[in-house]
Amino acid sequence: MSYTTLAIERRGALATLWMDRPEVFNAFNEQLIAELAAACTELDADPGVRVVVLAGRGKHFSAGADLNWMRRAADSTEAENLADSRKFASMLRTLSGMSKPTIARVQGAALGGGTGLAAACDMAIAAEDASFATSEVKFGIIPAVISPYVLRAIGPRHALRYFQSAERFGAAEAKSMGLVGEVVAVDELDTAVDRLVQALLACGPQAQLAAKQLIAALAGRPIDDAVAEDTATRIARQRATAEAREGFAAFFEKRSPAWMA
Numbered sequence: 001m002s003y004t005t006l007a008i009e010r011r012g013a014l015a016t017l018w019m020d021r022p023e024v025f026n027a028f029n030e031q032l033i034a035e036l037a038a039a040c041t042e043l044d045a046d047p048g049v050r051v052v053v054l055a056g057r058g059k060h061f062s063a064g065a066d067l068n069w070m071r072r073a074a075d076s077t078e079a080e081n082l083a084d085s086r087k088f089a090s091m092l093r094t095l096s097g098m099s100k101p102t103i104a105r106v107q108g109a110a111l112g113g114g115t116g117l118a119a120a121c122d123m124a125i126a127a128e129d130a131s132f133a134t135s136e137v138k139f140g141i142i143p144a145v146i147s148p149y150v151l152r153a154i155g156p157r158h159a160l161r162y163f164q165s166a167e168r169f170g171a172a173e174a175k176s177m178g179l180v181g182e183v184v185a186v187d188e189l190d191t192a193v194d195r196l197v198q199a200l201l202a203c204g205p206q207a208q209l210a211a212k213q214l215i216a217a218l219a220g221r222p223i224d225d226a227v228a229e230d231t232a233t234r235i236a237r238q239r240a241t242a243e244a245r246e247g248f249a250a251f252f253e254k255r256s257p258a259w260m261a
Contacts, residue, residue, distance in 0.1 A: 004035070005020060006032065008042075008043070010049070014052075014053065014197050014201075015046070015049045015052050016105075017039055017052060018055050020057045022059070023058075025063035027066040029069040034091075040098055044098045051101050053197070054117060055104075060108030060109040061114055061118070062111070063112075063114060064135065065113055085144075088113070092116060095120045100208065103125065103193060104118040104124035106171075107127040109130075111131075116145070119154075123196070124180040125192050125193050126183050127185070128171055130170070130180075133167065134150060134159075134163050135168075137163065137165075142163070143163055150179070152219075153178050201259075204257065204259055205259055206238075207244070246259075
């Protein structure tokens with residue numbers, strides 16, 4: 001597809017999805033939301049892509065909602081706002097539900113929906129200059145659509161503070177809360193992202209998908225007989241796959257597995 005608000009950069013099995021509106025700090029509007037959803041669907045269906053990095057051109061990852069979009073929303077009916085919100089929710093769900101690993105590459109501001117985008121990715125690496133906020137209450141609204149992903153990342157206790165205070169917090173605080181997994185110097189951001197990409201590419205893609213499905217199935221469940229049976233069934237099924245056989249064979253034969261070729 002052809003995109004106007006974003007660009008896809010491919011390097012081997014890695015695809016970097018660049019939000020490309022640096023003049024407005026990659027703030028999103030209806031078009032960027034639609035194009036992000038379409039690009040995630042495109043990359044998820046591409047067998048040549050194994051890892052997706054979400055990034056923003058310029059000094060900032062994403063400043064959240066475009067001011068002109070917010071102004072239109074303020075003048076819209078509840079039904080019109082519901083239609084817009086459903087599209088945003090669908091895009092975040094598409095990003096979060098991708099069948100391959102996703103990494104948020106965060107620099108500068110990641111505010112409002114920008115924080116939501118980072119949280120919707122499987123993992124995030126931030127530069128030391130990154131800052132985050134769920135700033136919606138400053139405008140008399142709430143971070144409803146991004147909340148499932150931010151809550152999953154930082155938990156309800158931190159959310160109770162930042163959903164209500166709209167305070168900005170830095171990369172170190174984001175790491176301590178679990179929103180990002182690693183914080184590096186600005187000039188080391190790409191190196192850190194590439195290091196994680198290489199680690200992901202060394203692992204079996206079918207197993208990675210099964211691992212994502214495992215986490216989704218177990219999160220929040222009590223450790224009971226049903227969970228024990230579920231996990232036993234999953235590992236037995238995975239051990240029987242061609243990928244698992246190749247993985248064990250490569251280990252014992254002291255060679256790289258086929259998926260690294």
